[in-house]
Amino acid sequence: xxxINENFLKLQAGYLFPEIARRVNTFKDQNPQADVIxxxxxxxxxxxxxxxxxxxxxxxxxxxxAQGFHGxxxxxxxxxxxxxxxxxxYKPRGVSLDKSEIFISDGSKCDTGNLxxxxxxxxxxxxxxPVYPVYVDTNVMAGRTGQASKDGKYxxxxxxxxxAENGFAPELPSEQVDMIYLCYPNNPTGSVAEKATLKxxxxxxxxxxxxxxxxxxxxxxxxxxxxxxxIYEIEGADEVAIEFRSFSKSAGFTGVRxxxxxxxxxxxxxxxxxGEAVEVNPIWNRRHCTKFNGVSYVTQKGAEAAYSPxxxxxxxxxxxxxxxxxxxxxxxxxxxxxxVYGGENAPYVWLSTKDGMSSWEFFDLLLEKxxxxxxxxxxxxxxxxxxxxLSAFNELDTVKEAMDRIAKIS
Amino acid sequence: xxxINENFLKLQAGYLFPEIARRVNTFKDQNPQADVIxxxxxxxxxxxxxxxxxxxxxxxxxxxxAQGFHGxxxxxxxxxxxxxxxxxxYKPRGVSLDKSEIFISDGSKCDTGNLxxxxxxxxxxxxxxPVYPVYVDTNVMAGRTGQASKDGKYxxxxxxxxxAENGFAPELPSEQVDMIYLCYPNNPTGSVAEKATLKxxxxxxxxxxxxxxxxxxxxxxxxxxxxxxxIYEIEGADEVAIEFRSFSKSAGFTGVRxxxxxxxxxxxxxxxxxGEAVEVNPIWNRRHCTKFNGVSYVTQKGAEAAYSPxxxxxxxxxxxxxxxxxxxxxxxxxxxxxxVYGGENAPYVWLSTKDGMSSWEFFDLLLEKxxxxxxxxxxxxxxxxxxxxLSAFNELDTVKEAMDRIAKIS
Numbered sequence: 012x013x014x015i016n017e018n019f020l021k022l023q024a025g026y027l028f029p030e031i032a033r034r035v036n037t038f039k040d041q042n043p044q045a046d047v048i049x050x051x052x053x054x055x056x057x058x059x060x061x062x063x064x065x066x067x068x069x070x071x072x073x074x075x076x077a078q079g080f081h082g083x084x085x086x087x088x089x090x091x092x093x094x095x096x097x098x099x100x101y102k103p104r105g106v107s108l109d110k111s112e113i114f115i116s117d118g119s120k121c122d123t124g125n126l127x128x129x130x131x132x133x134x135x136x137x138x139x140x141p142v143y144p145v146y147v148d149t150n151v152m153a154g155r156t157g158q159a160s161k162d163g164k165y166x167x168x169x170x171x172x173x174x175a176e177n178g179f180a181p182e183l184p185s186e187q188v189d190m191i192y193l194c195y196p197n198n199p200t201g202s203v204a205e206k207a208t209l210k211x212x213x214x215x216x217x218x219x220x221x222x223x224x225x226x227x228x229x230x231x232x233x234x235x236x237x238x239x240x241x242i243y244e245i246e247g248a249d250e251v252a253i254e255f256r257s258f259s260k261s262a263g264f265t266g267v268r269x270x271x272x273x274x275x276x277x278x279x280x281x282x283x284x285x286g287e288a289v290e291v292n293p294i295w296n297r298r299h300c301t302k303f304n305g306v307s308y309v310t311q312k313g314a315e316a317a318y319s320p321x322x323x324x325x326x327x328x329x330x331x332x333x334x335x336x337x338x339x340x341x342x343x344x345x346x347x348x349x350x351v352y353g354g355e356n357a358p359y360v361w362l363s364t365k366d367g368m369s370s371w372e373f374f375d376l377l378l379e380k381x382x383x384x385x386x387x388x389x390x391x392x393x394x395x396x397x398x399x400x401l402s403a404f405n406e407l408d409t410v411k412e413a414m415d416r417i418a419k420i421s
Numbered sequence: 422x423x424x425i426n427e428n429f430l431k432l433q434a435g436y437l438f439p440e441i442a443r444r445v446n447t448f449k450d451q452n453p454q455a456d457v458i459x460x461x462x463x464x465x466x467x468x469x470x471x472x473x474x475x476x477x478x479x480x481x482x483x484x485x486x487a488q489g490f491h492g493x494x495x496x497x498x499x500x501x502x503x504x505x506x507x508x509x510x511y512k513p514r515g516v517s518l519d520k521s522e523i524f525i526s527d528g529s530k531c532d533t534g535n536l537x538x539x540x541x542x543x544x545x546x547x548x549x550x551p552v553y554p555v556y557v558d559t560n561v562m563a564g565r566t567g568q569a570s571k572d573g574k575y576x577x578x579x580x581x582x583x584x585a586e587n588g589f590a591p592e593l594p595s596e597q598v599d600m601i602y603l604c605y606p607n608n609p610t611g612s613v614a615e616k617a618t619l620k621x622x623x624x625x626x627x628x629x630x631x632x633x634x635x636x637x638x639x640x641x642x643x644x645x646x647x648x649x650x651x652i653y654e655i656e657g658a659d660e661v662a663i664e665f666r667s668f669s670k671s672a673g674f675t676g677v678r679x680x681x682x683x684x685x686x687x688x689x690x691x692x693x694x695x696g697e698a699v700e701v702n703p704i705w706n707r708r709h710c711t712k713f714n715g716v717s718y719v720t721q722k723g724a725e726a727a728y729s730p731x732x733x734x735x736x737x738x739x740x741x742x743x744x745x746x747x748x749x750x751x752x753x754x755x756x757x758x759x760x761v762y763g764g765e766n767a768p769y770v771w772l773s774t775k776d777g778m779s780s781w782e783f784f785d786l787l788l789e790k791x792x793x794x795x796x797x798x799x800x801x802x803x804x805x806x807x808x809x810x811l812s813a814f815n816e817l818d819t820v821k822e823a824m825d826r827i828a829k830i831s
Contacts, residue, residue, distance in 0.1 A: 012691050014691055014693045016704075059485050067481045080467070118714045129425065152538070219422075265714075280424060282424070302559060304527070304530040304678065308676045
């Protein structure tokens with residue numbers, strides 16, 4: 012008898028974005044004339060920049076010729092892209108990595124979801140709360156949790172609250188934790204971690220032989236140069252941390268699909284019974300080569316072009332465009348008396364609702380009265396209750412119109 | 422303490438293709454002048470056809486404009502591609518599927534590797550022997566096996582020998598099995614399954630509440646119209662089978678990355694304790710949407726173009742080119758007195774070595790005396806010992822040259 016993996020049955024049905032879509036569709040059905048503005052989902056809106064378009068078209072042409080055709084590539088990615096990553100993303104920030112520590116993939120969602128597979132089931136997982144749901148759900152699927160309680164928390168996971176009270180910087184856990192997911196710049200709160208904060212986490216991980224899974228998908232939005240882009244800017248982090256990077260938001264690749272993961276050779280995990288240390292890099296390499304078959308050559312040529320001088324100039328202009336939107340949102344909400352966080356080194360603005368309004372009440376209010384869609388903070392976790400996320404990914408005029416509409420109902 | 426998933430430590434180090442690469446590189450170092458011909462790895466060699474190149478370039482152009490830009494797409498794939506699959510791959514063969522039963526992905530290696538995750542750890546896995554290593558290795562990683570024995574077999578897996586004696590058609594298992602991997606047209610033996618054979622498997626799966634994981638990645642190479650392309654051509658298969666399809670070999674997408682999986686709504690798995698039936702489709706949908714983020718828009722437009730009238734004409738010409746190669750290989754080897762199998766409805770020719778020579782002895786002989794690389798049958802499993810795989814993916818002149826070289830040493 013074929014038995015289902017019953018861990019999947021623990022997953023809660025009401026995933027955040029489908030629930031938002033459901034409410035938006037219901038509203039639209041009842042108000043077909045309404046011009047609904049979406050600042051909800053974190054999807055980019057600007058087209059690919061010309062340097063990337065040119066490179067990808069040229070790569071497609073390659074694929075149409077006998078000489079330029081590329082079949083199976085290296086599962087870990089082409090050298091031409093890995094070298095650019097080392098040279099442009101890491102070297103300028105004083106981080107020296109080896110080519111074999113980089114694994115090109117088709118997205119950080121996949122990487123952050125898949126990476127946990129190579130670790131034992133009885134590791135204790137710690138996450139920031141609010142949190143990107145993929146970290147939690149993939150650990151539920153793997154069997155590292157019990158059932159969910161009424162507030163949506165899964166038994167066995169250590170939730171680390173991030174609220175205005177602690178400046179959205181979680182305390183170090185007091186219990187034993189083994190796999191710590193950290194996301195900076197943070198989705199959804201838009202907060203960042205200074206060097207001292209990351210050093211605290213690296214020291215903690217070393218002392219506790221814990222692993223940090225560091226999601227830096229939004230590093231390109233950092234404006235303040237004192238903020239680390241990589242956890243490896245902290246000495247010793249290569250002994251305790253895996254880092255996730257993505258072209259989705261930096262180069263507008265949400266529909267193109269390219270990312271990478273860094274697994275340093277110095278990183279060790281341990282056998283449960285003997286405590287014997289095992290190098291993690293070759294284990295991930297084996298997983299990556301067995302359950303994945305490399306990223307499209309065309310996509311990798313596009314990602315490479317993001318590192319060319321013109322590519323860099325063009326994608327940075329797009330990022331500044333989004334960051335200007337974030338600034339417009341911050342200013343408008345502040346002037347309306349909202350407490351506003353994030354949006355300075357991240358494309359997300361995180362706000363407190365007023366008068367104790369719940370996240371979903373505020374969602375419904377904005378949708379019904381301002382025809383504006385954002386993301387309820389409670390959807391990211393219990394500690395997100397009373398907060399709300401607005402994304403800077405849209406046209407400036409649309410963002411301004413959205414702010415005018417909020418002003419009218421505030 | 423971060424604990425490793427110790428199931429990964431059970432994996433055998435000597436994976437087939439790296440070992441082949443090692444021997445070839447050693448030979449090349451010692452014989453730098455040798456012109457080595459490769460008929461080993463199953464990678465296509467012909468460029469993308471013009472209809473696909475045109476569609477992909479047009480899609481890249483779309484991505485460079487505000488109107489045509491596509492960010493996150495549906496994780497399950499765009500409707501435009503799913504509809505073509507239903508209309509062109511299934512309807513003409515009398516198979517009616519719903520859109521929601523198709524999941525577009527970035528490759529069949531990924532799909533066949535990932536699919537097992539949604540089933541319980543205590544299911545018993547059955548595989549054809551010789552076998553595509555990914556089916557086995559991903560189940561080892563998941564913990565469905567014990568250690569490997571000396572002959573490379575993992576404890577707990579049911580290996581079903583496919584040899585000349587049984588016409589490469591395995592017997593039905595006599596023990597309880599829950600997850601049955603079948604690959605037709607078969608990699609590596611090139612054998613195919615007739616309707617009666619597949620019906621036998623479907624009936625067996627129904628009787629035993631087992632699941633068939635049907636890998637049809639090579640269906641486009643079927644020449645004999647009486648051979649089913651899909652397991653769903655067998656009545657009732659939609660209650661017991663998942664099917665994997667790929668554009669890798671049919672449209673030359675090994676470096677482009679697109680495939681799909683069919684998970685019918687009628688398919689059920691069961692809770693271990695209660696035996697309660699659970700629909701598999703929504704479970705896979707949840708896994709697919711949580712650990713995967715859709716295939717590149719550009720890639721999906723390329724795959725769509727493979728179904729256009731000109732796309733169909735062009736990719737069929739490429740397939741016939743490869744099948745002519747296969748015929749050349751078959752004829753040459755037969756006339757040299759080798760027993761030859763496959764290569765009639767599959768791009769792989771499977772041959773018996775002569776005089777009791779082992780697969781690796783034959784590999785070394787061909788490499789050293791004919792400067793020709795193939796794949797030793799033993800690398801695919803114990804029952805592949807004494808066999809050898811030659812791939813039809815190459816230029817005709819090269820294939821002819823390879824056959825001349827074999828003739829000289831035979």
